[in-house]
Amino acid sequence: MTTPSSLLIRNGRVIDPSQGLDQRADVLLEDGKVAWVAVSSEKRLATDAQVIDAGGFVVCPGFVDLHCHLREPGFEDKETIASGTLAAARGGFTTVCAMPNTNPAVDSAAIVRWVAQKAQVEGYVRVLPIGCVTKGRNGKELTEMGELAEAGVIGFSDDGSPVADVNLMRTALLYSSFTGLPIIQHCEEPSLARGGMMHEGWVASRLGLKGQPSQAEEVMASRDVGLVQLTHGRLHLAHVSTAGTTAIVRWAKGSGLAVTAEVTPHHLALTDEWVLGMQDKNAVYAPLSLMAYDTNAKVNPPLRTARDIEALVAALKDGTLDAIATDHAPHAATDKECTFNEAAFGISGLETAFGLVMRLVHAGQLPLGLVIEKMTAGPAKVLGEKGRGLGSLKAGAMADVAILDPNAEWVVDRKALASKGKNTPLDGVRLKGSVVATVVGGRVAYMARTLKLTPAGRGAR
Amino acid sequence: MQGRSKEVESRATPAESITPPTEGSNGASVRKVWQHRHLLDLDTLSMDELELLLKTAETMQGVLQRDVKKVPTLRGRVIITLFYEASTRTRMGFEMAGKLLSADVINITVGSSSVVKGETLLDTILTLQASTADVIVIRHGDSGAPYMAARVLTHTSVVNAGDGAHAHPTQGLLDLFTVQKQLGSLTGRKIVLVGDIAYSRVARSDLWGFTRMGAQVVLCAPPTLLPWDLLNGRTECQGHPFSSVEIEPDLRKAARDADVVMALRLQQERQQAERIPSLREYARYWQVNEEVLSLAKPNALVMHPGPMNEGVEISSSVAHGAQSVVEQQVSNGLAVRMAVLYLLGAPREQ
Structure with missing residues (x-):
């Protein structure tokens, strides 16, 4: 929208977990960096500075998403770098890590550079590419990880599929260690999960759908933790969805292994009962409605149970889980307007992430500050060196800011999503908590109509 | 026309x-x-x-x-x-x-x-x-x-x-109709379903129909073909529609005093092969035959939704015997x- 040399965000409740800050303050952004955060803006402003009055809102570092699918190149009918990063901006994200399961897959330095350049030109937010573990995601031969790292990837993943071969995973963890970057594993033991369309439990059985048991994830998570012991490599577990996996990660961290892990908003807030198309849970064994077999609730790993959610929440609180990441997986209408078996896995999640996680805050299960930490400082820490200056409002950090209204109620309208992927099970659902503005590098990437930019001359001292 | x-x-x-x-x-x-x-x-x-x-x-x-x-x-x-x-x-x-x-x-x-x-x-x-x-x-x-x-x-x-x-559902209805015509009321009747229950659409519809009509349903199958998850919660959950359903993997116990013994098709086309070691062993323990039928009530009905694998889930003599209502099911x-x-x-x- 505009690129003032400086932008003052006044009067907000500033929450910055990276420096333990939670108080009413002003934030000055200058030349793409955070200049200062101060209780009162007595300092002098540049004459062309602009001001946002964030009174009544929360001001925090822009969200960092460790896991999303931008689909470009190759699947532009599902999403593009432009549409996906606009969705990110609407969701309060200022940095997104893009998974490499595109076509061609991001398995060479040339494609990494192509994605990075395209994002530089068309992206609304920062895009950090992830490279493949294996060439063409074939699960057989390692990619040239050194060159990928040099081209700027922040980690390696065959996400969408696991690295199933145990010996290859051992090699990947060991070889990649010279780059300092993590292997990001999608845990799913193929022989246990084969044909599984949703979580294996009473809902799957009720619907006559083949399930994948929680153990399909847990078996591989524990296997890979074992391989980290063996190799001293770095492992990041994508989209942890079960109680059992949280116990495995807790043990790994307790043993001092370089293991980190993320959880998605949908695994934190939704259960397998959403496949029934029922949003109120008062009649779990009720007759099926016409809304049953909701393909928009088909996601991998599948939505689990209330017991798993309880464990995931506890694991966020005790630090077992480092970050909340969206696993934003946009799909075209035809990928979901079919039978449940035929439908693609995935939820379009960037724009509903904050509102959905706020359900847990409003229910008293998670403090707001912790949610913000897991979407800012937490993921930045997982990124290590690559996360320097992200997820923080310390002086000198990137001028990436999200302005939030934790109490604003809104109804999700899939047709209004900026993402090309309208595949959300939350269509028509009322959420409490919205993003009102997103600033990337000092530049406003998204702003709701309730806010306005004013010149500094009159408003500011 | x-x-x-x-x-x-x-x-x-x-x-x-x-x-x-x-x-x-x-x-x-x-x-x-x-x-x-x-x-x-x-x-x-x-x-x-x-x-x-x-x-x-x-x-x-x-x-x-x-x-x-x-x-x-x-x-x-x-x-x-x-x-x-x-x-x-x-x-x-x-x-x-x-x-x-x-x-x-x-x-x-x-x-x-x-x-x-x-x-x-x-x-x-x-x-x-x-x-x-x-x-x-x-x-x-x-x-x-x-x-x-x-x-x-x-x-x-x-x-x-x-x-x-x-x-x-229409298979479930015709099963209800057949039992009702032969035995009058369904209330309190002991109906034993034997076979591939976990992956059977017939068994699911039969379960809803028979339980709603007040029959006592017993499910009998190798543990790998039983719908454990479907029945999950029936002891804890008040008003669970399948709260009266029993599981008994031993066919000789399940068939005792049954009013109806229904064999289900072992669906070889639905990748069930890997869930049992062999058809031979399956037939030995879960085939509905004369010995099994002798444990049921004297005039117990024998049913099968068809098409039958005779000699696997049901013996030919029972499938075509005096107590069989398989043809009535079709009409x-x-x-x-x-x-x-x-x-x-x-x-x-x-």
């Missing part, structure tokens, strides 16, 4: 005479009990609705015993059967039921339709509705396919003729499908 059906009509009994005898024997009161546009599974049907269906089937059986079996009830209505999976008795049963009620019936089998040209299920369904179908009877290998169809159709009824491992299937088409397809008075 017009002239011919008129001729038939003139010889047939008027439509009113096939209305089931409930609440003063007129169509309006039937409509009060029957409110459903679709038949997707038996879980949505109350005991009253199930009884109405069974009574209507009884009336249809009366029609089938007449000299002229054709009645004009659904004249001018279009029924389309859309089968994505092989079927003999179900598809033929629906076609004949529709024709005996004077509907125009069109059969679409996937091998000869636009599906082979890549048309999606959604587009096929919308095309059929646009071509003025009143009822679509659908069978599909994917669970839930009829629900998707019913969601998008604005004025066409959907009948589920079997979807994946989920439901097969009852016609009456039940007529009843379903009648209740869904007859013109609605406002």
